[in-house]
Amino acid sequence: MTTIRQLKEEKLRRIREKKIEAARDSFWEYCKVRAPEFYKEHRHHLKTICHTLESLYRGTLLKPNGESYENLMMNLPPRHGKSRTLILFCEWVFGQNQTNRIITASYNESLATDFSRFTRDGISEEKAFPHEIVFSDIFPGVKIADGNASFRQWALEGQFFSYKGAGIGGSVTGRGGNILIVDDPVKNAEEAFNELALDKQWQWYTGTFLSRQEQKEHSIKIINMTRWSKKDLCGRILDGPEADEWYVLLMPVEDEEGNMLCPDLLSKKRLESFKKTMDEAILNANYYQKPVDMKGRLYKSFKTYEELPRDSDGNLLFEKIIAYVDTADTGEDYLCAPIAGVYQGELYMLDVLYTKEGMEITEPQTAAILVRNNVVTAKIESNNGGRSFARNVERLIWERHNTRKVNVQWFHQSKNKQARILSNSVYVMEHIYFPIDWKTRWPEYYKAMTEYQKEGKNKHDDAPDATTGLVEMMDAPVILGSAIEINPDDILGL
DSSP states (O other): OOOHHHHHOOOOOOOOHHHHHHHHOHHHHHHHHOTTOOOOOOOOHHHHHHHHHHHHTTOOOOOSSSOOEEEEEOOTTTSSSHHHHHHHHHHHHHHHOOTEEEEEEESSHHHHHHHHHHHHHHHHHHOOTTTOOOOHHHHHTOOOOEEEEEESEETTTTTTEEEEEEEETTTTTTBBSSEEEEEEEOHHHHHHHHHHHHHHHHHHIIIIGGGGGGOOOSSSEEOOOOOOOOTTHHHHHTTTGGGGGGEEEEOSSSSSTOOOOOOOOHHHHHHHHHHHOOOHHHHHHHHHHOOOOHTTTTOOEEESSSSSBBBBSSOOOSSEEEEEEEESSSSSSSHHHHEEEETTTEEEEEEEEEEOOHHHHHHHHHHHHHHHOSSSSEEOOOOOOOOHHHHHHHHHHHHOOOOOOSSEEOOOOSSHHHHHHHHHHHHHHHHHEETTTHHHSSSHHHHHHHHSSSSSSHHHHHOHHHHHHHHHHHTTTOOOOOOOOOOGGGTTOO
16 A cells, blocks of 8 residues: 555655756756756846757757857856856757867966866766766666866766866867867956956957867857857957858846846845946946956047038039058067048048058059048158158059159158157047948958057057147148049949
8 A cells, every 4th residue: 555655755756857858858947956046036147048059959949040059158147147058058069969179278277177177077976866867867777987087177987078178378278179169268367457367368269269169060159258249259259241040049137127136146226336346347347347448448439420521413522532651560569540521620530541551552552542542641650661652652643653743742750659649649539430341341441440548558659640640730721732623423332
């Protein structure tokens, strides 16, 4: 005869088996079983993270064109479970397929080691109490191989390699993975402001880390990080040609109505306390995923135009067309030559030459762009070889383009560059109009202008310097060339 106790035990057994079966099929259910005290139904952001990761892995996270995403960015506030969820995700995908190979990278070796160890130990976990559900209950055939279970690199039984954890900049040579994860690559705000450090990260990511990706059926990449800077890994990817290949899961700590992402992980009261004591840039980066260097930009906004000023007959109304040429001082510098039309005290940017090419190439390029845009006056800095450059440009205009309508002037720039750029920044924002499509028309110039920092070290200042030169030409006395009739069709791209 079945006793009440036996009936209860049978009921509990069935509930347990149902949980185990659900955990095999659903990553969210797996997390609830493995860490029920943290993964609760009302924590909707955790459910969203889990469903997104599972969809990415299964190939059901779809782009607008119906293709599967293979890349995911996760940008969430600290202490909201994103790294913990990724560790559990690594466990779960090994349960799905033991041939998966995972490589993870974090900002230093210690953090990468922790990530690796927690994943390994989660798979090897033994019961403390009979009623507990551990990994081996859910995926009983998956085990860590004996003698191949170091903190940094280990394998499952039957596999020669399953997991490797490395610090950013560290070696991953000799190992390939079909699941690549970057977790917290930027250590702190100091590193986020260090352009050279971010450059090194990018070089390692593109030159070393990406080369380890294997092209298998399930080949995915995940970047999990606070959005510190426009030049961090996420920023560079989103500003590049593969931006549409990435699904971005961005969750600020509160929405526009002030509703908290997860009140029991971070309360409104606690957030208000942070706002009083924490640096605003750090707060925005950590909790709102707004890059810190957005606040430090010199140019906060730019004016644009769709149509150039014309009279009723369609003729351009420019009083003159001017150009300022800042030649490259070193091999790392850019030659920058912006060209603008002047109308009623406003500048309309018409064309830009922005290049690192040598003078044997840039001299004829400069001559051609000045003639093509009907420039009246071109001022060329004579510092560091600029005078010779200016003379050669003038000669090429005469010899190759058979015109003397461009008045080429060279001069020595003795004013402090940084002071010039800062003092003229308001004019640049309020009185220079850029084409509505200038981001795609002159991408490198656009990048240099929009990312230039008011304080701190900038890698290049050629674009703001030359643009400032155009502003200075508005007040400086110039020797005008011969009057010319402007043909709208002669202006490049207009």
